[in-house]
Amino acid sequence: MNSFLDLLFTRHSVREFTGEPVSEEDLETIVRVGMAAPSAVNIQPWAFVIITDRAELDSLSAKLPYAKMLDKASAAIVVCGNPEKDPQFARKFWVVDCAAATENILLAVHSLGYGAVWTAVYPEEKRIDIVRKACGLPDTIIPLNVIPIGVPRNKDARAVDKFKEENIHWNTW
Amino acid sequence: MNSFLDLLFTRHSVREFTGEPVSEEDLETIVRVGMAAPSAVNIQPWAFVIITDRAELDSLSAKLPYAKMLDKASAAIVVCGNPEKDPQFARKFWVVDCAAATENILLAVHSLGYGAVWTAVYPEEKRIDIVRKACGLPDTIIPLNVIPIGVPRNKDARAVDKFKEENIHWNTW
Numbered sequence: 001m002n003s004f005l006d007l008l009f010t011r012h013s014v015r016e017f018t019g020e021p022v023s024e025e026d027l028e029t030i031v032r033v034g035m036a037a038p039s040a041v042n043i044q045p046w047a048f049v050i051i052t053d054r055a056e057l058d059s060l061s062a063k064l065p066y067a068k069m070l071d072k073a074s075a076a077i078v079v080c081g082n083p084e085k086d087p088q089f090a091r092k093f094w095v096v097d098c099a100a101a102t103e104n105i106l107l108a109v110h111s112l113g114y115g116a117v118w119t120a121v122y123p124e125e126k127r128i129d130i131v132r133k134a135c136g137l138p139d140t141i142i143p144l145n146v147i148p149i150g151v152p153r154n155k156d157a158r159a160v161d162k163f164k165e166e167n168i169h170w171n172t173w
Numbered sequence: 174m175n176s177f178l179d180l181l182f183t184r185h186s187v188r189e190f191t192g193e194p195v196s197e198e199d200l201e202t203i204v205r206v207g208m209a210a211p212s213a214v215n216i217q218p219w220a221f222v223i224i225t226d227r228a229e230l231d232s233l234s235a236k237l238p239y240a241k242m243l244d245k246a247s248a249a250i251v252v253c254g255n256p257e258k259d260p261q262f263a264r265k266f267w268v269v270d271c272a273a274a275t276e277n278i279l280l281a282v283h284s285l286g287y288g289a290v291w292t293a294v295y296p297e298e299k300r301i302d303i304v305r306k307a308c309g310l311p312d313t314i315i316p317l318n319v320i321p322i323g324v325p326r327n328k329d330a331r332a333v334d335k336f337k338e339e340n341i342h343w344n345t346w
Contacts, residue, residue, distance in 0.1 A: 002284055002285075003176065003177070004176070004177055004180045004280075004284035005202065005206065005281060005284055005285075007177045008206045008209055008277055008280060008281060008284075009205075009206065009209050011209065011211075013211055028341070029178065031340075031341055032182075032336050033178060033181045033182065035335045035336050035337065035340060036181055036182050036184065036332065036335060037276060038184075038186055038276075038279065038290075038291050040293060042335075044335060044337070044340075046340060047340045047341075047342065048340060048341055048342070049342045049343075049344070049345070049346065050341060050342070050343050050344070051344055052343070052344065053344045056344055056345075092293075092296060093293060095268055095269060095272070096268060096269070096272040096275075096293075096317070096318075097272075099268070099269040099270075099272030099273050099276075100272050100273070100275065100276040100291075102269075102273065103210060103211075103272075103273040103276040103277060104181055104276060106211065107177075107181060107280070108178060108181060111175055111177035111178055111181075112175075112178075117211075118211050118273075120213060120265075120266060120269075123265060135342070135344075135345055135346055136345040136346045137346050138346065141346070144269070145269075159209065162208045162209060162215075162217060163205050163208050164208065164217070167204075167208060167217075167219060167220045167221060168201070168204055168220075168221050168223060169220065169221070169222045169223070169308070170222075170223050170225070171222070171223070171224055171225065171226045171229055171308075172222070172229075172308055172309040173222065173308055173309045173310050173311065173314070
């Protein structure tokens with residue numbers, strides 16, 4: 001197996017962090033990898049809010065039920081969709097495009113030795129409002145998720161093999 | 174830069190293929206990487222149809238306006254969503270979960286030296302019907318996309334840098 005496949009297989013959700021810092025340079029690299037994702041007719045209907053402010057991370061931790069681990073994360077990335085970027089393709093495909101960018105971000109985090117977890121925001125209206133207010137997002141911008149990032153506390157944690165033969169069909173179902 | 178980041182940055186859409194074969198073993202590895210993607214509360218609301226049958230690839234090429242390149246592809250993977258797998262999380266999140274699996278698939282394809290392109294199916298009803306019939310999908314299964322795969326014809330093609338400073342916001346928009 002090549003080492004790239006190995007990294008794809010070993011990425012896993014990390015919810016506990018040491019509190020050690022994540023450099024701004026690494027955060028920018030991680031977001032740059034997000035932007036390398038494909039998008040429908042290359043519209044790139046996305047934007048990224050990188051949160052490093054302690055008070056903002058703690059406030060979001062207190063308000064978002066599924067993102068409590070933000071209180072120990074050193075940073076977070078909010079992947080945002082911009083459905084207005086294009087009247088046809090962005091509206092239909094911003095969710096999948098931003099999800100692809102998110103997976104790239106999670107993989108970049110992993111490759112740099114950090115850990116992260118995808119916490120969903122869209123389509124939950126209450127969570128969208130909370131994140132929109134915290135980050136000062138325009139009304140046209142929709143936060144898809146919040147990704148807490150940090151140095152993993154458990155260095156020995158390993159990905160679980162999720163392969164299931166019954167999920168594969170050859171040529172026909 | 175680590176070699177993993179390099180591979181993330183160099184993945185790009187490939188639409189022209191030599192016609193050389195893609196092995197079944199590689200196709201299974203690629204789908205296995207798809208299943209390594211994260212999903213909401215680990216529901217894994219996905220299934221994968223791997224198409225290697227020439228007549229099926231050609232028939233889909235003729236019927237799907239944005240997937241003409243299937244006639245030169247050696248294989249295709251249809252990433253399918255199963256919203257019924259869970260009454261709460263799968264219904265809300267199957268699209269993002271399957272999009273993350275798709276990005277993993279595109280990266281695995283790239284790392285193995287093949288090329289691929291994401292051609293959208295959902296939410297276009299007409300395309301969903303075409304793929305459902307071609308692959309014999311149950312009514313509850315929704316094809317998110319069709320991914321033609323093959324050996325790239327142009328070995329010198331390179332990814333375009335899509336970094337845009339204006340897509341990054343620090344702490345607040």
